[in-house]
Amino acid sequence: MNMHPPQSSDVVIEDLSLSFGETEVLKGINLHIRAGEFFSFLGPSGSGKSTLLRAIAGFGPTPKGRILIGSEDIAKLPPWERNVGMVFQSYALWPHMSVAKNVAFGLEERKLPRAEINTRVMEALELVDMAEYAQRRPSQLSGGQQQRVALARTIVIEPRVLLLDEPLSNLDANLRVQMRRDILALQRKLGLTTIFVTHDQEEANTTSDRMAVLNDGILQQVGSPMTLYDEPANKFVAGFLGTANIFKGHVETTGRTNMFVSEKGTKIKVADKGKNATLIVFRPQNAEILPPEESCDKDRICFDGKVSEVEFLGNILRYKVESGGEAFLVDHNHQPGEHVFAVSDRVKVELNPDQIIFLDK
Amino acid sequence: MSVLSKSQRGPALAGVLIALFLILFLVVPVLKVIYVAFQDANTGAFTIINFADFFSSSLFRESFYNSVYVAGMSVVIATLIALPLSYFTTRFNFSGAVLIQTLGIIPLIMPPFVGAVAMKLLFGSNGSVNLILDEWFGINIPFMEGLNGVILVQSIHYFPFILINLSAALNNIDRAMEESAQNLGSHGMRLFRKVVFPLAMPGYIAGAALVFIKVFDDLGTPLLLDVNKMLAPQAYLRISSIGISDPMGYVISVILIVFSLLSLWVSLAAMRGKDYATVQKGGGGLAKRDLRPWEKFGCYAVVIFILVLVLSPHLGLMLLSFGTIWSYSILPDAYTFDHYIKVIGSASQYITNTLLYAGLAALFDVILGTAIAYIVWRTKLVGRKWLDYGATMALAVPGVVLGIGYLRTFYQFDVPLVNEPLATWWVIIVIALTIRRLPYALRACVAAIQQVSIMLEESAENLGATKRRTVWRIVIPLMSGGILAGFITSFATASVELSATIMLVARESDAPLAFGIYEFMQSAAGRGPGAALGMIAVVIVGLGTYFSHKVIERTEKKRSAARPVNEEA
Numbered sequence: 001m002n003m004h005p006p007q008s009s010d011v012v013i014e015d016l017s018l019s020f021g022e023t024e025v026l027k028g029i030n031l032h033i034r035a036g037e038f039f040s041f042l043g044p045s046g047s048g049k050s051t052l053l054r055a056i057a058g059f060g061p062t063p064k065g066r067i068l069i070g071s072e073d074i075a076k077l078p079p080w081e082r083n084v085g086m087v088f089q090s091y092a093l094w095p096h097m098s099v100a101k102n103v104a105f106g107l108e109e110r111k112l113p114r115a116e117i118n119t120r121v122m123e124a125l126e127l128v129d130m131a132e133y134a135q136r137r138p139s140q141l142s143g144g145q146q147q148r149v150a151l152a153r154t155i156v157i158e159p160r161v162l163l164l165d166e167p168l169s170n171l172d173a174n175l176r177v178q179m180r181r182d183i184l185a186l187q188r189k190l191g192l193t194t195i196f197v198t199h200d201q202e203e204a205n206t207t208s209d210r211m212a213v214l215n216d217g218i219l220q221q222v223g224s225p226m227t228l229y230d231e232p233a234n235k236f237v238a239g240f241l242g243t244a245n246i247f248k249g250h251v252e253t254t255g256r257t258n259m260f261v262s263e264k265g266t267k268i269k270v271a272d273k274g275k276n277a278t279l280i281v282f283r284p285q286n287a288e289i290l291p292p293e294e295s296c297d298k299d300r301i302c303f304d305g306k307v308s309e310v311e312f313l314g315n316i317l318r319y320k321v322e323s324g325g326e327a328f329l330v331d332h333n334h335q336p337g338e339h340v341f342a343v344s345d346r347v348k349v350e351l352n353p354d355q356i357i358f359l360d361k
Numbered sequence: 362m363s364v365l366s367k368s369q370r371g372p373a374l375a376g377v378l379i380a381l382f383l384i385l386f387l388v389v390p391v392l393k394v395i396y397v398a399f400q401d402a403n404t405g406a407f408t409i410i411n412f413a414d415f416f417s418s419s420l421f422r423e424s425f426y427n428s429v430y431v432a433g434m435s436v437v438i439a440t441l442i443a444l445p446l447s448y449f450t451t452r453f454n455f456s457g458a459v460l461i462q463t464l465g466i467i468p469l470i471m472p473p474f475v476g477a478v479a480m481k482l483l484f485g486s487n488g489s490v491n492l493i494l495d496e497w498f499g500i501n502i503p504f505m506e507g508l509n510g511v512i513l514v515q516s517i518h519y520f521p522f523i524l525i526n527l528s529a530a531l532n533n534i535d536r537a538m539e540e541s542a543q544n545l546g547s548h549g550m551r552l553f554r555k556v557v558f559p560l561a562m563p564g565y566i567a568g569a570a571l572v573f574i575k576v577f578d579d580l581g582t583p584l585l586l587d588v589n590k591m592l593a594p595q596a597y598l599r600i601s602s603i604g605i606s607d608p609m610g611y612v613i614s615v616i617l618i619v620f621s622l623l624s625l626w627v628s629l630a631a632m633r634g635k636d637y638a639t640v641q642k643g644g645g646g647l648a649k650r651d652l653r654p655w656e657k658f659g660c661y662a663v664v665i666f667i668l669v670l671v672l673s674p675h676l677g678l679m680l681l682s683f684g685t686i687w688s689y690s691i692l693p694d695a696y697t698f699d700h701y702i703k704v705i706g707s708a709s710q711y712i713t714n715t716l717l718y719a720g721l722a723a724l725f726d727v728i729l730g731t732a733i734a735y736i737v738w739r740t741k742l743v744g745r746k747w748l749d750y751g752a753t754m755a756l757a758v759p760g761v762v763l764g765i766g767y768l769r770t771f772y773q774f775d776v777p778l779v780n781e782p783l784a785t786w787w788v789i790i791v792i793a794l795t796i797r798r799l800p801y802a803l804r805a806c807v808a809a810i811q812q813v814s815i816m817l818e819e820s821a822e823n824l825g826a827t828k829r830r831t832v833w834r835i836v837i838p839l840m841s842g843g844i845l846a847g848f849i850t851s852f853a854t855a856s857v858e859l860s861a862t863i864m865l866v867a868r869e870s871d872a873p874l875a876f877g878i879y880e881f882m883q884s885a886a887g888r889g890p891g892a893a894l895g896m897i898a899v900v901i902v903g904l905g906t907y908f909s910h911k912v913i914e915r916t917e918k919k920r921s922a923a924r925p926v927n928e929e930a
Binding site: 057058059079081082084085086090092096109110153154157 | 535537538540541542543544545546547548551555556559560562
């Protein structure tokens with residue numbers, strides 16, 4: 001499994017479990033985050049992603065298992081001996097200290113000479129474009145500025161790993177996009193191994209080299225954003241990343257033909273690779289909606305159905321189509337002036353069989 | 362200038378009446394005191410000679426230093442008591458937290474002067490504790506000698522102010538504040554000193570300033586402990602023995618006012634702009650950890666030690682009230698109900714007077730408080746904020762000063778039909794209590810009206826109710842819990858007020874409980890009955906406190922059930 005030999009700031013999590021009293025919140029997590037990687041933990045609230053991040057920083061109950069940075073197991077170290085920098089969701093800037101004092105704090109704790117502290121504080125503030133605010137109090141800054149200071153305060157100690165706990169959730173929408181670009185640029189510049197916790201898949205997709213999807217304390221899948229989207233390992237990942245039409249059922253093989261029969265009775269011919277599928281998944285944009293009189297291409301899968309809902313989302317029209325007991329979504333790129341199907345219109349839906357994802361869990 | 366609209370006439374009239382009342386019974390007497398302090402006693406001309414006289418007298422200089430020293434040391438001792446308690450509750454999952462909360466209330470249900478004599482019998486040089494110490498170790502610790510006694514009694518009484526403020530401040534610190542410091546390499550005492558304590562500092566200072574000024578102004582405790590070389594007792598003794606024309610009482614009053622204003626300013630400045638309440642949604646306080654068994658033992662030991670100390674005035678008072686003779690012995694010789702029988706038989710006028718005065722004062726307080734709260738928060742009358750400021754200003758006026766001010770201002774004002782000066786009529790005591798307790802009742806009423814959603818009033822008006830009908834049918838019923846709590850608090854604290862009343866009691870038959878206790882405690886033979894009266898006072902205040910807590914609890918429960926949906930978020 002481990003194709004990359006561990007580097008000094010690789011983060012390796014081995015068989016990590018953690019409980020709050022009786023409740024198990026992390027169940028046997030195994031992960032290898034490579035040095036210099038921008039890595040995201042993605043999952044719904046309560047999935048354990050923040051708990052996992054906090055466990056790496058040393059907060060919360062002591063977990064079972066190992067957390068290695070390079071070859072050092074840090075799982076039993078107190079937070080202040082780990083040298084992993086964490087940016088908190090609330091920024092947690094100390095209101096009784098100026099911006100410069102906040103940033104200097106970690107260096108003072110490391111007992112560096114005053115002159116070096118001053119230089120490094122200013123360097124860090126310049127890096128986040130906040131040098132001119134050095135003497136302000138946190139309460140005099142906007143949310144975005146506080147975020148930058150929190151970032152500077154963390155990177156100034158040159159941590160082995162940078163941990164970001166939903167750092168964008170307190171910013172408004174426009175600023176969020178700008179900030180995530182800035183964070184990524186900064187990470188690339190410093191080459192800092194970064195772990196980013198978010199529940200927002202767009203944030204994770206746009207920033208991450210790789211990401212881990214968590215649900216219910218269990219690691220679901222690890223991979224690049226595109227791999228996870230195109231090749232989800234299970235129903236949860238398929239449904240959590242983007243929109244998915246999921247049919248439950250089983251495959252009946254007669255001779256050389258594999259026929260997927262959904263619980264509602266819809267039959268779909270599937271290729272050999274789908275022989276063991278209990279779920280088939282396709283994305284709304286992979287299907288095409290056509291007038292009912294259109295003839296169906298032979299190597300394509302076709303459904304006759306009826307429109308039951310239409311949603312206009314701007315760039316696309318999203319139709320809900322009912323067909324043989326199943327209901328699924330079909331997207332159509334919106335072009336001005338084009339024909340729009342109405343509710344109860346009869347339609348034909350075409351699907352390229354190559355774009356079907358087969359799952360067995 | 363347009364004439365007031367019809368709906369504003371009622372509030373405007375009420376506002377003017379309240380303003381007149383405050384001017385007449387708060388502003389004028391205080392200004393009179395200040396004026397006299399700067400007046401030549403013979404010629405009436407403006408002078409600062411009185412202040413020069415004050416500071417050239419060694420007695421007054423000593424009194425001044427003593428007052429500052431006692432107030433300062435009381436803050437130190439109170440901090441030593443409060444600090445571990447607030448630390449335990451905010452840092453640990455400590456099962457004794459309920460005990461600590463109780464500790465924060467018990468001292469306040471007994472005015473410090475009531476327990477002062479009992480404390481002397483417990484901790485004095487011939488008191489129980491020193492008798493035991495002497496027997497076991499051959500030592501004698503001067504807990505109660507001179508100023509020490511005042512400091513001990515005051516800090517035991519007033520430490521809850523620091524405890525409450527400091528605990529609240531610590532509880533308001535977001536856990537991420539602490540965690541981010543740990544993440545950057547800080548821990549232990551350094552973390553506490555550099556991050557946690559500075560964040561809790563404003564709350565601590567607010568509490569400490571309050572303790573300082575309460576002790577600085579207090580008259581009853583030093584008087585009962587026979588410590589006269591302090592400012593408030595000096596002011597009282599000058600006025601009561603030399604007369605109301607002696608300028609020194611006024612000079613001392615000015616000094617008391619200046620210090621009051623100063624500490625109020627310090628406590629406000631400490632909180633202003635530095636309200637470090639940093640808890641985010643769902644954040645919740647500093648990380649708490651479980652105690653190891655020996656730590657739990659240590660915590661309990663400290664808490665129980667403080668509990669015993671805090672309960673000792675109550676305990677001592679109880680022993681004194683049931684004891685026959687208690688002198689040069691660890692416990693009284695025998696026990697009896699005689700003191701209570703004597704007190705209820707011959708001194709019942711103290712109790713009835715107290716119920717009358719405190720009841721009337723509390724009633725006026727909530728009427729004034731409700732009216733001011735309504736005018737300030739629900740009308741647009743010009744200058745409405747000044748009603749609030751004016752009523753709150755009473756906080757900065759020590760009881761002694763108010764008493765002296767009333768004597769001086771109203772001595773020549775004869776009340777029609779009664780044919781006696783207002784300054785010696787019993788009603789003046791009620792007025793003094795009303796003014797003294799108004800700031801507290803007002804805060805309760807303001808809190809109550811702020812919790813009444815304005816939408817509830819608007820919907821009543823929308824359905825056709827006039828302003829006046831809305832106030833009667835919607836606002837006041839919804840405020841009733843807060844008003845009742847304000848009434849009980851005012852009543853309970855007014856019933857044991859001594860510093861203003863002691864100056865205004867003109868004859869024995871008009872005297873309230875607190876004065877009666879003071880009178881009894883003057884003689885060794887009167888201590889038993891005095892203690893019995895004290896116990897009665899404690900029961901009255903204790904019941905009052907208990908019921909006001911109950912009322913607040915109940916209304917909060919009711920409110921959370923009836924709160925409009927959009928306020929939930």
